[in-house]
Amino acid sequence: MSHDSDPQPLTAAPGQRLTGSLRPPGDKSISHRAMILGLLSQGETRVEGLLEGDDVLRTAAASRALGAGMERLGEGRWIVRGVGIGGLSDPAETLDFGNAGTGSRLMMGVVGGQPVTATFDGDASLRKRPMRRILDPLLRMGTEILDEADGGRVPLTLRGPREAIPITYETPAASAQIKSAVLLAALNAPGITTVIEREATRDHTERMLRLFGAEVAVTPHGPGGHGRAVALTGQPTLRGTDVVVPADPSSAAFPLVAALIVPGSDVTIRGVMMNPLRTGLITTLLEMGAEIERLDEREEGGETVADLRVRASRLKGVDVPAERAPAMIDEYPILAVAAAFAEGPTRMNGLHELRVKESDRLAAVADGLKQNGIDHVIEGDDLIVTGDGIAPRGGGTVATHLDHRIAMAFLVLGLATRDPVTVDDGAMIATSFPSFLPTMRALGADIRGEVAA
Template sequence: MAAVTDLRFQIAPGGALTGRLRVPGDKSISHRSIMLAALAEGETHIGGFLEGADSLATLAAFHRMGVAIDGPDAGRVRVRGVGMRGLSAPDGALDLGNSGTSMRLLAGLLAGQSFPVTLVGDDSLSRRPMRRVTDPLAMMGARIDSSETGTAPLRIEPVPHLSGLDYAMPVASAQVKSSVLLAGLYAAGETCVTEPARTRDHTERMLTAFGYSVRRQGCKVCLTGGGRLSGCRLAIPGDISSAAFFLVGASIAPGSDLLLEAVGINPTRVGVINILRAMGADIELIDRRTAGGEPLADIRVCCARLKGIRIPVDQVPLAIDEFPAIFIAAACAEGETVLTGAEELRVKESDRIQVMADGLNQLGILAEPLPDGIRIVGGQLGSTMTTGDIDAHGDHRIAMSFAMAGLRASGPIKIRDCANVETSFPGFADLAAGCGLGIEEVRA
């Protein structure tokens, strides 16, 4: 994929978030919509598709494997499915850019294909751990070679057959669960995954929408290989991970009153709402409804006085991608916030525990990294900072989180290495500026 232009954010201090806005479509659901639509029989029409670099990497990969795809055009995509055995070998390695979801899910989906394929990514993705998916896939009979350290590139070779697996995941991960289930579509017999804690269930919901039988009992989900998928119509809700920055921004900025339209509120994804409410946030869900098997609602959030809490461990997998934003809320809350049980944050696009701690310390907030979490003592952002210069380390969620910190900072904030914001939230700066954030993009 082409290199992204260097981008910095300059954030003016103060302001409030008001009005109404709609965040882009859910990235997790956008990935899965293309994958399953490609394997389906007949056409699938998708609305609300996220036109960010990560989702487009998944779309491009299936186009290169012979799937006819029209769009995206204003979030609308038409996919002419080729059936479960209709994919063809690409003319080279599939470059998935910065998308860990693409790589881990495709490892499972492609493990049962009849052709060899190599998955590669950018420098950041090439450092992220892949044994968490390649090990259980190997138990099913897959042949996947990686680097000596278990990272990309992943070289997937065809095998005579895959066997069903009853897999107990050592760590809660929706990507691992989904990878094994997608391989299970091609495996003989039943494939089951048992989670230590409930994770996002978009794969299971979408398989059902495409007519594939999925069985769940408690934290165990099963399917039987050899079935078929049927094309359908899908409406992708707004991404709650993208909404999280605005939920936090409006919660911490005096005078804020913001309405976020048509946001997905899947119960396996609402940890950010649960945690912010426990901190005292004023968040109201309005007009709850369902689209494409996914629950959604309009969300109204107003400024509130937040207090520090010990974040419940059972909320960690429900908010794993939203913690950088939650850490900004903690920095503005009264008292101490403590997170544990979140070691997964250290192997995201960056070490999100250390990078957020470094940035908060730079802004004068006491943030102590823990092996599996962080301790943050709320205070005045920017009270002791010298330059307000934050390094996002190429992590889109770090960049957007510190952008919202400007609403409560005593001075301007400069955020470096923000180009990957386009991977998950194209148009973030314009949307944020439109509702009151003093943000300016500087491109090198």
């Protein structure tokens, strides 16, 4: 998979019902963090169930370039031999993060807090994404920016201090990437660094830091207790440990919605992480009338996981509160698809952060809906999709703008529209869900075309 390759179009056509079971790949957020905390630890970290998507492989390559020993034992099974906090070396080459916002931003936190110099770059999508949100707190922690592209974008070069300065920082956006970058830089700060967030975002960094031996105190913050104050005691000794990566709820979202909208479907999705800061889509779909059963809830790798049995359902439009956005931030493209099959309007409030993802997802979703004859309107930062409870026309070709979630969402759409739906390029699906095509086909989905490995 490469951003330089020719576009690889794919077409999804309506067909038979979807049946069977699947286990989605490992969680992308946890996979990135396993590589990074492995790098910063002493000793060995053994990872099971790693997502071997392009985004995570870039983080693995960057960790190697900064000094970690990396060994792949088999599918999803890796050993990281860490160098410990303060033990990083200058990478010989630019750290190329490809399409990955999470990998690049979290690693900026790592480099920004340690006495190393590194250059960060990525593909045409990553080069458009705002990095000022990471650089601002890092500057306060003592990081030097030696070079940057216009507006605080990659390519950029950072040099970290001998020791970082502990700070208290309120994140300007609900972003786990900003929170995590500050916490990772703070690992090399003497004293306590506190990150305050007005809305709680995914907490994988906090949980994993504890697992590796750091002291992290989390307290509710602000009105209604929706926010969090996360206080990390700097300069811990992190010790390599075992990490079992649960299945990614953001990947599970695609077969899940496909099973809801393709008539007669009955699909079981196994081992899905149920961290409440990630399950906003399931909450919303249940409110819409979706038949989703949570079966066999259990603990795996420090997270609750469950099997989800999903049956084709009649959906109704709902109002999705803005406060829920952090718990389903990557799921709005696929929720918009579900909403197209629901009866009545679905209003998704407070989607401003969608404008700075791999693409401007608000614009890309709206355009894809338009191409397929689906009624919708954007009002400020809100998206309203109105269905009439019957299958939309489809038949459109959707521009994916180097965005995996746009590609997968509109392929799912085409499994249940009256006419097939084409996406202009499926190459980016490999960043987060490399087995998407075979997985969907095994359930019975008619998706034509191939993407090069």
